Amino acid sequence: xxxxxxxxTTALLLMLFATIGAAAVGFIYDHTYxxxxxxxxxxxxxxxxxxxxxxxxxxxxxxxxxxLAPDTLLGTTEPTAAYxxxxxxxxxxxxxxxxxxxxxxxxxxxxxxxxxxxTVAGVRVIRHRETPGLGDAIExxxxxxxxxxxxxxxxRPPGKQWKVKRDGGQFDQFTGATITPRAVVKSVHxxxxxxxxxxxxxxxxxxxxxxxxxxxxxxxxxxxxxxKDTGSSSDTDxxxx
Numbered sequence: 001x002x003x004x005x006x007x008x009t010t011a012l013l014l015m016l017f018a019t020i021g022a023a024a025v026g027f028i029y030d031h032t033y034x035x036x037x038x039x040x041x042x043x044x045x046x047x048x049x050x051x052x053x054x055x056x057x058x059x060x061x062x063x064x065x066x067x068l069a070p071d072t073l074l075g076t077t078e079p080t081a082a083y084x085x086x087x088x089x090x091x092x093x094x095x096x097x098x099x100x101x102x103x104x105x106x107x108x109x110x111x112x113x114x115x116x117x118x119t120v121a122g123v124r125v126i127r128h129r130e131t132p133g134l135g136d137a138i139e140x141x142x143x144x145x146x147x148x149x150x151x152x153x154x155x156r157p158p159g160k161q162w163k164v165k166r167d168g169g170q171f172d173q174f175t176g177a178t179i180t181p182r183a184v185v186k187s188v189h190x191x192x193x194x195x196x197x198x199x200x201x202x203x204x205x206x207x208x209x210x211x212x213x214x215x216x217x218x219x220x221x222x223x224x225x226x227x228k229d230t231g232s233s234s235d236t237d238x239x240x241x
Contacts, residue, residue: 048083050140051113051122052093057085061095068096073194075099075107075187082202091203093121094195100187104179105129108138112191116203123149123188135180145172145181154192162189 041062048061064084070076075098082096093115100108108128113121123146125138137143148171163169164182173181195202 047111047124047126048095050124051095051111052085057087057092059084059086061085071194073190073197075101075190084202092116094202095121096191098187098191100183102179102186103128103130103183104135104177105131108180108183108187110184110187110191112188114192114195118153118192118196118199120149120152120188120192122147123184125184130180131177134174134177137174137177138180138184145174146184149188154196159189162186
């Protein structure tokens, strides 16, 4: 076989394998897409139920969703999905994203739940890059620190007390790490200010935006409760000033 035939045969074989590979990928995608989407929706629902327990509402939380415009109090620069929990047709709580932009290693993405009376239902971290062993104590798998926001409101504690203890406030910081909890406390307080300023809109029973159902602002693929982007820094002291 001459060199020309060898090249032609090799090219044909490569084309054949490429075609078979593409077909296989397409087949797998078509047969797993719905399963993957269902798993993602279930993971998101599990996250939301960690904030507002399923026993507290009786509507389809994922279906009763709507979009929030970007807002400086939320730290958002793009539209995000919010979820309205109801009991017997009446809104009882709203769960919405908030971003703390000044974490030690960048932005800390949160989900904040607020009951209609302005009381925090719960807060969870859904993405961050804080230092392992220090700032990652904001995860419930590392400590219960984040759960202590439940029951708080703009008046409990008073506004000046919405700081870590090092800054004269009521909230604990972590040993060797103050920047991370400081950022989260400030973000949750700002989220409560946002809720207070937009309460009527948030609790209004309005038509759901269909686009929200495929919203990708909240990443749910890797965890039912919270997920973390691994930071590149070492376990340095992030207490700051």
